[in-house]
Amino acid sequence: MKKVCMFGLGFVGLPLALSFSMRGCEVVGVDIEADLVEDLNNGVTHHLENYEGKPIQEILSEQLAAGRFKAIANGAAAMQECDNIIVTVGIPVEDYEHDMTPLIEVCRTVGQGLKMGDLVLIRSTVIPGTTKDIIMPLLEKESGLKAGVDFYLAYSSERIAEGKAFHEFENMPAALAGINPESTQKAFELMSIVTKAPIAQASRMEVVEAAKVMENISRDVDIAMVNEFAKFCKAMGVDIFELVSIANTHDRVNLLTPGPGVGGYCLPNALFYLLPKAKELDVNLELLSTARRVNEDMPRYVANLVLRNLPVAPGLAKIAVFGLAMKDYSNDDRVSPAHSVVSNLIDAGCEVKAFDPAVPEDYDFKVDSIEDAVKDAHGIVVLTKQNGIDYMDLDRFYGLMSKEGTPFIVDTKNLYEPELVNGKGFKLERL
Ligand SMILES: NC(=O)c1ccc[n+]([C@@H]2O[C@H](COP(=O)([O-])OP(=O)(O)OC[C@H]3O[C@@H](n4cnc5c(N)ncnc54)[C@H](O)[C@@H]3O)[C@@H](O)[C@H]2O)c1
Structure with missing residues (x-):
């Protein structure tokens, strides 16, 4: 062998x-x-x-x-x-x-x-x-x-x-x-x-090398497109997740799922493997660079969804973050959009407590239990799906959260039905 x-x-x-x-x-x-x-x-x-x-x-x-x-x-x-x-x-x-x-x-x-x-x-x-x-x-x-x-x-x-x-x-x-x-x-x-x-x-090896980078970038661009659609839908009062499921009934359309950004080692880095070669070859990659910027801006957009729901000034607000990994069910938080959401919130003055049972790294804002994250929080922002988080434990969350204003949930993962969440006393803000 x-x-x-x-x-x-x-x-x-x-x-x-x-x-x-x-x-x-x-x-x-x-x-x-x-x-x-x-x-x-x-x-x-x-x-x-x-x-x-x-x-x-x-x-x-x-x-x-x-x-x-x-x-x-x-x-x-x-x-x-x-x-x-x-x-x-x-x-x-x-x-x-x-x-x-x-x-x-x-x-x-x-x-x-x-x-x-x-x-x-x-x-x-x-x-x-x-x-x-x-x-x-x-x-x-x-x-x-x-x-x-x-x-x-x-x-x-x-x-x-x-x-x-x-x-x-x-x-x-x-x-x-x-x-x-x-x-x-x-x-x-x-x-x-x-x-x-x-x-x-x-x-040639160059074909496989370039194909790999382009495979990754194609996903980055597809996600950027649907993230831009999400912003449009939000402004129009249309549910992006419903829209995606309707659009995808078209046999030749396959919209991806919007989210708080694109993370990990692979997709966000891919453009920066193509750009040096493009520069050398004097090729302009405008669409690809724009798509990257759109995805990079999503965490700021999500943080703003949180900030606009605050019942108190950001400097007095406590936010619970569910999920720090770069994508669902991952323990990898490298280049995770969740980190950018957290930094945006901290920069705005909020106190952030994040829970992610899969991510082993320690951070000042990371806590070891869902209770520690949710206790006295004004709002929850869901950024990643993880085993080990019971997202539907709404009564318990409500009991632990601050009642200064209405507790709210910003849901970037399409986890919650508005009727259910509103019925439990929360305001719901979806992507
Ligand atoms: N993570 C993914 O899902 C994924 C998917 C497809 C492709 N890739 C690509 O695969 C490659 C590896 O990605 P990864 O996620 O496994 O990275 P990683 O950072 O998890 O692993 C790389 C490892 O290499 C080690 N290392 C660094 N320098 C070394 C050296 N001189 N000698 C021996 N070890 C050394 C590091 O300590 C690290 O443990 C990257 O090119 C990435 O773009 C990753």
Whole structure:
């Protein structure tokens, strides 16, 4: 069975590493975060993944016990043990600027340990052209070996959604291209151990790299469109959620669901992987940039829905926030629109108490129970659906909340029927 080295043990790398080990491969996972490596070797992870109902925590423990998975921080040592190297370290974006450093660092380590006949498969989301123009020369320089001759090099986009990782590694159609046909074939054989769905083979790695970025941006644009429709509907007094369900009875229309914004590592970053290349090629991406701005503005819009319902001045207001994750049923709050809603409210002077049982990170405004969030609050804003929050416990919320004015709920998730909520004594403001 194959020996696989997985660089990066985050939301993609860990479940992917376990997907290979579950199928008999010997997998060494590499991550620079020493605490993460230690936790994983002790069977601890906060991820909310499962395979056919079996939680990732159980899968991790089983694979550790079977000796098929281990995590280490020393990439050079891992490279000695394996000949199939998969890279899942991403390109962070900060203040609209991408940072290649982590990906360059990881490729330098891979290059230094590269052996004749190794396969390097890049699965990170990248600026189109990165694998051939940046990674390949780096690997060649560090190793003294030639891509496509001495080692195989390929790119395959990662399409999973967090929370469905195991299922989607197996069942989501994938896309792949190599530096030469032999590399494509080698990568195809490796991926086929986990992926049972079709694996489309493209003529060039750039096609797959660019397609991945555009797949993400297309969702960002679709969501921006429906978020703009939501603003229009609100002004007109029409329920956007009802409108979406009516519009989608059209066979060729598929409006997505509006929400408090677009978060996570993937969708908001995608444009900033395309823009640098577009600038280099002198291509104007006006629509895409506008869509990004629309989604980025949604948290401010949602915060304003809260502020306009306050019965007291913002400086005296207490707000309960339900859900901090970047999307429903996720523990990932990176680039979460919920954080922007919270900052908007805090900047306006409100006291915010947020509850999200799935998100492990601590923040000053985060509390450990729904009671702590709701107690004495003037209003609730629902930003994310999570297991572990009983959104329908309205009588209890009402009992705990401030009666200075009418308690209100801002519902960005279409959870509440107006009649029910109004009947319980709340004002309801939907997106
Ligand atoms: N999260 C998703 O749902 C998702 C979906 C599709 C594609 N992607 C893409 O997959 C890639 C990984 O995303 P993620 O969400 O798993 O990121 P992540 O931040 O959860 O994981 C990346 C891991 O890489 C580690 N790392 C950084 N530098 C390293 C180095 N030099 N050596 C070893 N490890 C190193 C980090 O410590 C981190 O644990 C990104 O390119 C992302 O855009 C993510």
